[in-house]
Amino acid sequence: ETIGVSIPAATHGWAGALNFHAEQTVERLEEQYEDLDFVLTTTPDPGTQISDLEDMVATRNIDALVVLPFESEPLTGPIQRIAESGTWVTVVDRGLSQENIEDLYVAGDNESFGRTAGDYFVETLDEGSKVVVLRGIPTSIDNERVEAFQAALDGSGIEILAMEHGNWSRDDAFTVMQDFLSRYPEIDAVWAADDDMAVGAIGAIEQAGRQDEMWVVGGAGMKEMVQRVQDGDSMVPVDVTYPPAMIATAIELTAMGLMSDGVPMSGDFIIASELITQDNADQYYFEDSPY
Amino acid sequence: MKIDLHVLGPILALVALIGIGIALNSNFLSYGNITNVLARSAFIGIIAVGMTFVITAGGLDLSVGSMAAFIAGLMILCMNLLVPSMGQSLGVILIGIAVALAAGLVAGAINGLLVTRAGIEAFIVTLGTMGIYRSLVTWLADGGTLSLDYGMRELYRPVYYDGILGVSWPIIVFAIVAILGEIVMRHTAFGRHCAAIGSNETVARYSTVAVTRVKTLTYILLGCLVGVAVVMYVPRLGSASASTGLLWELEAIAAVIIGGTVLKGGFGRVWGTVVGVLILSLIGNILNLTDMVSPYLNGAIQGVIIILAVVLQRKGSTAT
Amino acid sequence: MKIDLHVLGPILALVALIGIGIALNSNFLSYGNITNVLARSAFIGIIAVGMTFVITAGGLDLSVGSMAAFIAGLMILCMNLLVPSMGQSLGVILIGIAVALAAGLVAGAINGLLVTRAGIEAFIVTLGTMGIYRSLVTWLADGGTLSLDYGMRELYRPVYYDGILGVSWPIIVFAIVAILGEIVMRHTAFGRHCAAIGSNETVARYSTVAVTRVKTLTYILLGCLVGVAVVMYVPRLGSASASTGLLWELEAIAAVIIGGTVLKGGFGRVWGTVVGVLILSLIGNILNLTDMVSPYLNGAIQGVIIILAVVLQRKGSTAT
Amino acid sequence: MTAPTLALHDVSKSFGPIEVLHGVDFDLRPGEVHALIGENGAGKSTMMKILGGYLSPTGGEVRLDGQRAAFSDSAEAEAAGVIMIHQEFNLADHLSVEQNVFLGREIRRGIFLDHKTMQAKSRDLMEALEARVPPRTRVSDISVPEKQMVEIAKALSRNVRVLIMDEPTAVLTGAEARVLFKQVRRLRDEGAAILFTSHKLDEVSEIADRVTVLRDGAVVAQGGIDEFTEDAMATAMVGRDVSDLFPAKRAGGDEIILEAAHVDVPGHVTGASLSLRKGEILGIGGLVGAGRTELMEGLVGLRPRTGTVTLKGTSLPGGDVACARRRGFVYLTEDRKGAGLLLDKSLTENLTLPVLHRYARPLIDRKAEAAALDKAITDFDIRVPSRDVKVGNLSGGNQQKLLLAKTMLCDPDVVVIDEPTRGIDIGTKQQIYTLIHRLAEEGRSIIVISSEMPELIGLCNRVYVMHGGHVAGELTGSEVTEDNVIRLATGLGSQREDAA
Ligand SMILES: Nc1ncnc2c1ncn2[C@@H]1O[C@H](COP(=O)(O)OP(=O)(O)OP(=O)(O)O)[C@@H](O)[C@H]1O
Ligand SMILES: Nc1ncnc2c1ncn2[C@@H]1O[C@H](COP(=O)(O)OP(=O)(O)OP(=O)(O)O)[C@@H](O)[C@H]1O
Ligand SMILES: [Mg+2]
């Protein structure tokens, strides 16, 4: 039996972790099951991803597909065709734009990601507080997260001073945050829609010596960030989960199903984002994870 | 007869890759795989044919990838706007196609005129427009993805997936563009003037070649071909976003040069470009066909093969 | 005296941007903002100085961004490996720095030798090595981020954040590199030889200029400067990943050309490059300091300004 | 007298603040061959470019058939039948002979090119010029004179009413020039007007019907060819008497300073051996394409070569020009534009390029460089409108002088001068010959490659003649005659292998 796994290339920390978990799982399962084969591809854009899927079908005769679509819309058609041809399809994280194509859906929840962070802001900050937002690469995921965050803040009296794209990159976030700090004499909190960007933002805040004025909430559960939460770092009071290990879950579920009785478990597995606080941080800290 | 590696080089590289492909996977030569590889080469291929003219005439265009994304976005937007009034009809598709071609023409003309009239290096002009188009498509899509109306997509789909006699449309269009390109390059005054301008612009001007017009036309031609590529691309994905067409420019330029066209201009060959495009597609295809290397290293393998393909060629041309 | 816009062009553009900055935000001229802008220009700036030599001698290097990422990854890896045996000591930092510079030298030499010895277009060679280094760093980092040992980071941090007399180290290093670069370009045989080779390689060869050596040296110089940039970059955030240094190559090349260096080679000026780097940094800075345009359109504004800056300059040089 | 086809009326031309043509009146009539002569930098090329529509005058007007002609560019001039061949090559190197000949005026069938017709026509044209280059050869692969023939073929393929040729024979041998003149006479007889310049005054006497002499941008003499002897032309051009062109010949010493044995330059030269004595002026003769340039480039290290080269008693490594220069052996190229000078750079940058290390310690000493330029300008009588002019804007002759100055700045003991006086006016020629002589007297050894027979005979006491990549023979003293050189050059001479 062959399982195809197609995920985005490691262009930022979270995607890197995704790659790491995928490779680990594939290696482990290949050892575990003799007659199980995997085809793992990583892609830099939706077009390439479609090509990869075509190759898997045309030349590797896959029996099941685990795919994290680069973008929902463009991948819907191709994945639908694969599903229609009788191949088992597990979609991870990014839902397709048509319902009921995939057999199994394992996902994080971008909306909950933004809302969880937003709720924490509303809870913690006073009315009239000022926050700035570092957004990711312009994509639908980023839009969902930011919209949910804004919705959570609605009516709370917390003012969003500005939003700029930090492109899920430490360097870009560092630069944008530096400029936010020059621009606004008063900032009470920063929401970075990803832990990589949070690292950059913290770098800029420390440089400006304004650690005492504001804190930063990132997201996705990067090891170092969870550690800081655990240590009670006042700069990083909490974090929001969006576990890259969901790919491992998806691959495992697919493989186990395929190997045991030929029919994997189907349905939806939505992994909602959770707030990591000092109290529960130890549950979210994984020593060996690269992320 | 002397063996001219300058001519044979790219072909040998292609044959070698095909050999490797066959050795690694028995499905490599299957109808499905060949169709896939050829069809997906079509976008870059169509663009690279246009790029061959621009480079032969001593120019360069870094904006084609972003331009493709922008035109795709514009086309989808227009079609979606028309659906309410015109319904999901062929008319909408035709208007969409017209929009794509016209947008390509205009975008190409802008690049061309900035290069020829304002006298700015092509590298800088198109680096600028590259940023501009990329931004515009992000803005059009509001940071997300522009998707074609679902019904329209079903109607338009066959343009990518169907074909005649088992040959899919993108392959047919690519073949036509390549053949026409080869003819224009070798058998018309335009092609010859491109080479003359790339070789020595002053000489071309002194020989009463309409330098400005020909140079501008190469960019317009390229723009139109980007439009054609988009017309084939949109039915494949039915969407456009900020990541559409990323790095296509580098891939197209690499294909042109692997094919034997001289980067500084003066000599170009369209068939070489086609071979170059196929080489680049095959590398990706073959890497997908095996698990030999860590997917992280795909980029490294591609880099090595690009350099090797050109070394082979250059060594040949200096030896003979 | 005649006003030479070719010289004044970039400076005028810089002054105009500063004017806009002041008008839009009162903090623009604050010590903090100026320090930020200058310090963050330093990486691209240091690299762009090296790029000026490569371009002046008729070459090009697209690999610098990936090279920077790769060297940063290598440096972090080495330092982390040494910590267990050497402790968190200055020694580790010095070895790390040595590794970065040596890796830069080797990487530059590889590019240079492939261009000069194998006789392949610089565009293709460095497009290839760009893919290779980018892949290698992803592989080194196992797809994720390579982070410097926490204690080491604290020790190394001052190299980015501290300075003397309120001027931070990156600014100082950038200034030194720029001044030395300007001197080498204008007042030494090496600089003259670069211009001669870029102007006409055959003439340079017939004039007994060691063409191969000089060209190779420009790439080596650039590689070493990439190493220097990395040495300043790593202490900033203490990490490297596949996205480190993305598009630095295009930014560096754009800076060089905005500064007045001729892309086809033969004429280069380092001070112009410095102005070009500052222009590019300021655009980003000003866009971050205001809300005037949708952040989606930042790229478009940058594109327009890049083109305008060069139009201004070229118009000037043709008019006089 | 027929009415002039093309005329200049009170034309002046300035480049920036410098006026190089001052109120020139000139006319060109149908059915005449008109020679324009003058010193290097007199303004001949400038005047021709104005006539050809490549430059517009700053004052006065150009008249075509008596009407004011305001050619806005060369395309309009060409449409009116005014064709110009430039002093420097105007060929696209990447294109083939046929493509160059028809560039801008391709013959088509429908929208497609008619390759067959164009190839046949260009073959005919080239054959009429007795140059047997296949039409599909790339121009970068043909020799300098062949390129000139392509230029001429290109002009002849047009519809010619007025043909302007700027030093067409500078790169041609006597025989080739005569082929060209045959075509020129044919055109003249068909009623075309032909204007040409040449520094070879014997050619002017041979072909011209009328002569105009230009000095410092003004017409100083004009008249029918019968009013001018060669000496009179020279005197009118230069403003002094130049009858003693060559100084007395001198033989070298006994010491052999350079010796080449069994040298092969792959693809060009096989088994060449020669020796050069201290203080000698040695000539290398032969037809164009005989491999003289390639042999010398091989010796000095610009091309790969095999065999042994001994310089001042020790062997010289191949492929290392810098080493050869350090040991006092330099080569002055025949290809001024392509290999000699950086056209977009200043005089100084060109002058000191080979020996920059001498001025850089480690920073370049600009004062010393300026002094070197001053000296070069006086020593070599370089006429420049201003110090910071780009070399590409110098007249051809002055470029050649600058190239000589640049080479001599290396202070060589052995210098190869390839075509030393190509494009040089007669006054300067005399200066250059004197200079070469002086160099020899100082104890330097000189090799002169020349396609001009009088030059070889007038300068050299010993001449090697090459033919088809071999050294065909050696001539000494009274053996150096035109007959002997031609006999060896055409492969008729006895194979005197022992000569070397
Ligand atoms: N574009 C230019 N800019 C500045 N000066 C120029 C330019 N073109 C020519 N000159 C100057 O004009 C003068 C006349 O040059 P021209 O080329 O007409 O001389 P010429 O008579 O053809 O000499 P030669 O016999 O050496 O070819 C020279 O002093 C030259 O330096
Ligand atoms: N790039 C080239 N490729 C192939 N053949 C060439 C090339 N350049 C020159 N040749 C050929 O090499 C031969 C020698 O060249 P060249 O004409 O320079 O000889 P030469 O004896 O130095 O004559 P002259 O000095 O009078 O020009 C000729 O047959 C020429 O056609
Ligand atoms: Mg002249």
Ligand SMILES: [Mg+2]
């Ligand atoms: Mg020669």
